[in-house]
Amino acid sequence: MSIEFETPKPIAQMQTVLQSVAENMMRRTSREMDENEHAIPWDYVEFMHNAMRSMGGGGGLTVAEEKPSSLLPEGEGRKGEGEKRPPIGYQKLASQIEMLSWGDVGYYLITPGGGLGAAAVAAAGSPEQKEKFLARFNEEKPTYAAMCMTEPGAGSDTSAIRARAVLDEKTNEWVLNGEKIFVTGGDKSFTHYEQLGKGFIVVWASIDPSAKRAGMRAFVVEAGTPGVKVVKLEKKMGIRASDTAAISLVDARVPFENILGSPTVEKTTTGFKGAMATFDATRPLVAASGLGVGRAALEFLKEKLTENGVEIRYGLPRSKMTAIERDVIEMEIQLRSAWLLVLKAVWMADNKKPNALESSMSKVRAGDVVTKITQKAVEIMGPLGYSREFLLEKWFRDAKITDIYEGTGQINRLVVARHILGYSGSELR
Amino acid sequence: MYSFEPNEEQQMLIDAAGKFASAELRPAAHDAEENREMPKRLIDKGWELGVLQASTPEAYGGFGERSALTNVLALEEMAFGDLAGALAISTPALFAASILLGGSEAQKKEYLPKIVEGAWSPYSAALIEYAFDFDPNALKTSAQADGDAYLLNGEKAFVPFAKDAQALVVYANLDGATQGFIAQKDAAGLSVADEREKLMGLNALPMHRVKLENVRAERLGGADGCDFGLILASMQVASAAAALGVSKSALDHATNYAKEREAFGVKIAQKQAVAFMLAEMAVELEAIRLLVWEAAWKLDNGQADAQNAAYLAFVGACDMAMMITDRGVQIYGGHGYIRENPVELLMRNGRGFPMTLGLAIV
Numbered sequence: 099m100s101i102e103f104e105t106p107k108p109i110a111q112m113q114t115v116l117q118s119v120a121e122n123m124m125r126r127t128s129r130e131m132d133e134n135e136h137a138i139p140w141d142y143v144e145f146m147h148n149a150m151r152s153m154g155g156g157g158g159l160t161v162a163e164e165k166p167s168s169l170l171p172e173g174e175g176r177k178g179e180g181e182k183r184p185p186i187g188y189q190k191l192a193s194q195i196e197m198l199s200w201g202d203v204g205y206y207l208i209t210p211g212g213g214l215g216a217a218a219v220a221a222a223g224s225p226e227q228k229e230k231f232l233a234r235f236n237e238e239k240p241t242y243a244a245m246c247m248t249e250p251g252a253g254s255d256t257s258a259i260r261a262r263a264v265l266d267e268k269t270n271e272w273v274l275n276g277e278k279i280f281v282t283g284g285d286k287s288f289t290h291y292e293q294l295g296k297g298f299i300v301v302w303a304s305i306d307p308s309a310k311r312a313g314m315r316a317f318v319v320e321a322g323t324p325g326v327k328v329v330k331l332e333k334k335m336g337i338r339a340s341d342t343a344a345i346s347l348v349d350a351r352v353p354f355e356n357i358l359g360s361p362t363v364e365k366t367t368t369g370f371k372g373a374m375a376t377f378d379a380t381r382p383l384v385a386a387s388g389l390g391v392g393r394a395a396l397e398f399l400k401e402k403l404t405e406n407g408v409e410i411r412y413g414l415p416r417s418k419m420t421a422i423e424r425d426v427i428e429m430e431i432q433l434r435s436a437w438l439l440v441l442k443a444v445w446m447a448d449n450k451k452p453n454a455l456e457s458s459m460s461k462v463r464a465g466d467v468v469t470k471i472t473q474k475a476v477e478i479m480g481p482l483g484y485s486r487e488f489l490l491e492k493w494f495r496d497a498k499i500t501d502i503y504e505g506t507g508q509i510n511r512l513v514v515a516r517h518i519l520g521y522s523g524s525e526l527r
Numbered sequence: 528m529y530s531f532e533p534n535e536e537q538q539m540l541i542d543a544a545g546k547f548a549s550a551e552l553r554p555a556a557h558d559a560e561e562n563r564e565m566p567k568r569l570i571d572k573g574w575e576l577g578v579l580q581a582s583t584p585e586a587y588g589g590f591g592e593r594s595a596l597t598n599v600l601a602l603e604e605m606a607f608g609d610l611a612g613a614l615a616i617s618t619p620a621l622f623a624a625s626i627l628l629g630g631s632e633a634q635k636k637e638y639l640p641k642i643v644e645g646a647w648s649p650y651s652a653a654l655i656e657y658a659f660d661f662d663p664n665a666l667k668t669s670a671q672a673d674g675d676a677y678l679l680n681g682e683k684a685f686v687p688f689a690k691d692a693q694a695l696v697v698y699a700n701l702d703g704a705t706q707g708f709i710a711q712k713d714a715a716g717l718s719v720a721d722e723r724e725k726l727m728g729l730n731a732l733p734m735h736r737v738k739l740e741n742v743r744a745e746r747l748g749g750a751d752g753c754d755f756g757l758i759l760a761s762m763q764v765a766s767a768a769a770a771l772g773v774s775k776s777a778l779d780h781a782t783n784y785a786k787e788r789e790a791f792g793v794k795i796a797q798k799q800a801v802a803f804m805l806a807e808m809a810v811e812l813e814a815i816r817l818l819v820w821e822a823a824w825k826l827d828n829g830q831a832d833a834q835n836a837a838y839l840a841f842v843g844a845c846d847m848a849m850m851i852t853d854r855g856v857q858i859y860g861g862h863g864y865i866r867e868n869p870v871e872l873l874m875r876n877g878r879g880f881p882m883t884l885g886l887a888i889v
């Protein structure tokens with residue numbers, strides 16, 4: 099090993115392809131999608147689904163299981179004996195997400211696939227469960243899954259979740275009751291299963307409230323399950339192409355085997371922690387998505403400045419820079435350094451190194467950086483920045499969510515601080 | 528490929544430099560600053576780590592190839608111990624690396640073995656000028672061709688070990704562009720001020736003004752000159768690497784202190800206002816570290832945008848160092864303001880990076 103910053107070929111090639119998707123399918127209709135909040139762009143959905151299927155990606159934006167290079171046929175990247183190709187699945191995924199979000203983060207969020215729901219199954223499911231629940235994303239119709247953790251009274255504090263799961267021993271079914279909100283893709287995963295493939299939602303609920311975190315489990319709830327209803331689609335500041343659903347569960351019955359993890363409660367939190375580990379994998383991806391928006395805004399700003407005859411002179415000492423030069427140069431530094439944190443976090447994931455610290459670091463940084471960059475860019479562009487004639491104001495609105503979902507900036511600061519201090523959750527709340 | 532793991536050789540150097548910095552430089556930092564002198568013993572010991580020697584090719588007396596990235600890794604470790612110490616130890620590299628990067632074959636043969644093969648000896652370089660709008664690309668010190676040689680006029684500031692230096696690389700303005708010139712210790716018209724520079728920090732590093740009045744000097748790189756952009760980028764990356772070390776030290780002190788110090792019945796680290804400062808310091812440090820590594824990697828690999836990357840890494844590192852060292856003092860509270868406590872010096876050092884570009888090179 100040595101320290102290297104060369105973009106791997108497969109990633110560079112993929113970026114070229116996705117950039118053209120971003121320019122031709124997303125940017126052209128970004129505004130329209132923003133103004134028709136709950137419309138579904140079927141063209142895009144179909145196109146992406148077919149494109150990803152034909153690339154054999156295992157369905158949707160996921161980390162493809164990588165074959166060890168020794169199993170690859172000659173000529174398919176197989177190297178000499180004993181030489182191993184380093185895995186780059188997460189690095190590739192982060193780069194894909196960044197580029198799609200550079201196109202339009204709302205569109206990116208409705209790219210067909212298992213999303214956070216499938217990520218939970220992949221992290222906490224048994225081999226049989228993975229086979230049963232994950233195969234569908236590579237079938238003929240575009241298919242979605244979603245994750246339902248948040249409730250009206252439980253956001254950052256996931257231990258405050260009130261949803262309940264009780265086993266009905268007569269029928270061997272779990273009976274779920276509760277109210278979930280802010281479910282990304284909840285509507286597409288649960289209700290549109292005629293036009294789309296049949297998806298599912300993963301619902302977090304307690305099987306033993308007295309056990310607190312140790313009693314929390316995730317359940318796969320198939321689309322259309324009776325007793326479950328999408329009761330509301332939120333109207334949002336940004337990412338309007340993405341549906342954010344409120345879902346109520348009233349005596350909803352799911353088969354016994356749909357529980358992820360052990361059906362009995364041990365008085366430890368290992369099961370819960372295991373599931374929370376999903377976030378180590380997904381936080382840098384959310385960061386990557388935000389940084390795509392940040393890059394879009396910064397590139398747009400620089401283009402407009404050039405058009406208006408404002409040159410950014412690199413290489414000057416601070417005292418000689420104009421205010422705009424200072425801002426733009428600082429934005430570039432922030433954006434690039436945040437992206438490198440993302441790369442490091444996903445590189446660690448690819449190399450099976452524990453990356454909880456680096457994941458949260460990348461999320462903290464990205465949340466800060468993209469909100470600052472988009473806010474500053476609107477400010478510098480003046481009335482043009484505030485105008486809906488350009489997408490910049492939309493990116494400003496889209497960017498803000500980066501610092502909120504998948505752990506707010508504050509929650510991720512807590513994670514970082516606990517790591518560097520060696521503190522537990524009870525030592526630093 | 529992307530990878531964030533130092534190779535074996537680099538790791539050995541990191542370990543050795545880190546051990547020396549923690550065990551020897553760090554404990555000596557406070558007294559060195561107060562006494563305005565870095566013990567020679569420590570300079571010699573740091574020199575023996577062989578950072579410069581390992582990045583000088585065998586043909587010129589060393590035993591390796593120059594790698595900006597490797598030097599960045601070493602310099603962060605050394606500066607973690609003490610900034611003045613790290614800069615003192617690597618002062619000969621200011622001269623030697625300028626020659627390696629911009630010198631002619633003859634200049635390399637003449638100077639490098641002398642510097643690299645023996646004990647630490649004072650060779651230095653003069654870039655900084657005492658002006659509020661100091662800009663390495665618009666120097667006021669001038670160079671004019673005079674037959675085979677050049678005549679230098681002007682005044683340089685913050686020149687480390689100028690009093691003892693055998694020779695200096697002096698940077699000067701030649702027809703609007705910065706170029707390097709090799710001036711000998713006893714050249715006519717070259718005078719080194721007796722008085723040391725008086726600065727907010729870095730007082731263990733002896734620095735002097737150098738006046739140049741029609742000083743005859745040889746041009747770095749011979750008749751064709753040198754690529755000053757490359758030299759400047761190497762200085763920027765070096766300064767950034769040193770900023771990483773200083774910041775890492777401040778974070779380290781602040782983290783330990785926050786876990787010890789109690790207020791309102793808990794450790795102050797258990798208060799979010801303090802814990803979040805620490806978290807942000809850690810994020811900033813790691814983010815800028817990667818930016819510096821990338822710039823160094825680009826320099827090593829001759830990437831087209833390497834010099835711009837070095838500039839951005841430098842600007843980012845300057846802000847990082849101020850932010851982190853300031854918070855280091857804040858977390859110590861009133862105790863942070865007392866010179867007995869290490870974060871005080873770190874904050875004074877932390878402000879210096881924008882002004883002291885040119886005191887290190889990788």
Ligand SMILES: Cc1cc2nc3c(=O)[nH]c(=O)nc-3n(C[C@H](O)[C@H](O)[C@H](O)COP(=O)(O)OP(=O)(O)OC[C@H]3O[C@@H](n4cnc5c(N)ncnc54)[C@H](O)[C@@H]3O)c2cc1C
Nearest residue numbers: 245246247248252253254255280281282503504506508527
């Ligand atoms: C568009 C969108 C999509 C989403 N998608 C999903 C999804 O798919 N699935 C899902 O389960 N959830 C989803 N969420 C929910 C999201 O993860 C939560 O909104 C987020 O975790 C914050 O929870 P909250 O809104 O209840 O805020 P609260 O937890 O009430 O936080 C309010 C404020 O207090 C701060 N705070 C809270 N606790 C602490 C603490 N210990 N220390 C310091 N500060 C603290 C927070 O940082 C925040 O600033 C989504 C949200 C949105 C807006």
